[in-house]
Amino acid sequence: MNTIQLISDSFIENNCNFKLLIDRLKDGFANPSIEVPMRHHHDYPNPPEDKDSTLLLMPAFNPGVDAGVKIVTASPNNGNYNLPAIQGTYIYLDAHKGNVKAILDGKSLTTKRTASTSALASSYLSRENASSLLMIGTGALAKNLIQAHATVRPITKVYVWGRSLEKAQAVCDELSNASYSCIAITNIEDKISEVDIISCATLSPTPIVFGKWLKEGQHLDLVGAYKKDMREADDEAVLKSSVFLDTYQGGIKESGDIVIPLNNGTLNIEDIKADLFELCTGSKKGRTSEKEITYFKSVGHALEDLVAASYFYSEFISKK
Incomplete structure (x- = not known):
């Protein structure tokens, strides 16, 4: 046996x-x-x-x-x-x-595959010269998301925000030997408009990323908010962005970041540009311009x- x-x-x-x-x-x-x-x-x-x-x-x-x-x-x-x-x-x-x-x-x-999936999406959706990242959240995924994103893009600066500055600093301390600088911050708004990639992995029930802060060319990577009544980004962020999913199967049913804007009319299913199956087979394109804001929602897939x-x-x- x-x-x-x-x-x-x-x-x-x-x-x-x-x-x-x-x-x-x-x-x-x-x-x-x-x-x-x-x-x-x-x-x-x-x-x-x-x-x-x-x-x-x-x-x-x-x-x-x-x-x-x-x-x-x-x-x-x-x-x-x-x-x-x-x-x-x-x-x-x-x-x-x-x-x-x-x-x-x-x-x-779970943390390794989730972070790698976000990085895979980023390879299609973020700008090729993206060099700065804001990590929102300080849980087990935070360090892995930073490392994975830095694998596919030339990241030189990372900022980490969490509800506890001490935990944000702990994430940075774990990455003290990385090739990029890592700085704990106390306010999302101070840096969110400056960075190329925003990765968010929290259990927040209400938005903490607001569309009014987003700038042209950014990539938004939403990994938390795993239930229908939870969300990390607001409706304005959806309206300003091209929306992509890991899969239609789970993405349009399981997370408030997609379900809520679908239900309130902010987003229609036909507005969603592609999922990872379509991006990886080449049947649909990812980012199409340097100015486009891309919005990727991951709910996980078996x-x-x-x-x-x-x-x-x-x-x-x-x-x-």
Whole structure:
């Protein structure tokens, strides 16, 4: 019987080459063989917190090759317990024989694939000479988003904002040896109009990025706001931008950054320019001018998890 490999967060953290993972994701989104059912999204009561938690089940299949499912919980108040808001496990399978090949700790798998997906989108949507980045949010994704964006664009300056300046500084401290400078800031408005890329990964229920601050040529990368009643950018930001999604399947149904403007008439489905499947296959274009403001909304997709699990499994086996 084949041994089930246990792949830890520490292995994933120490063995991620963002360029390789971004390239693998690009190939994955261009691969018509990979099948991805709509993920299960269940909000359930969490009485001790008086706020719902969420259970996500995310399957994907590459027939005859591999398959997998991620089991994720999201508990927004976990910061009170010094725990991540999002926790999960990935079960990686042989799609031919059905045996479990590996169990991967889901936290780092999710942060690496999410950050790499944003960078993949940025490679189509941000300006090629984009050199400055504002990171809004200080959770587990922040450092990874910065590193991934810097893989596809010549980033030289990074600014980090969070509700806690101490946490923003901690993100910068982790990146003290990077090739770019990293500065913690206390006010979003001070820098948002100056940077080329704005990446936002928060659990904010209301907008914290306002269209009135945006300037020509910027790229807006929205990764948080994973529920229909949450959003990180306002309607004016939508109106000023060309809107793109990771996938239509989840993007138009799951996040308030798209659902709310669709419901109030600010955005129509036909206004959405493309998703990552269309960008990676070349059937639709990304940025078309230097002055265009691009707006990318990511809600996550099981294809990303399967591709990332395959990548880290290969790395793990090669190093045994």
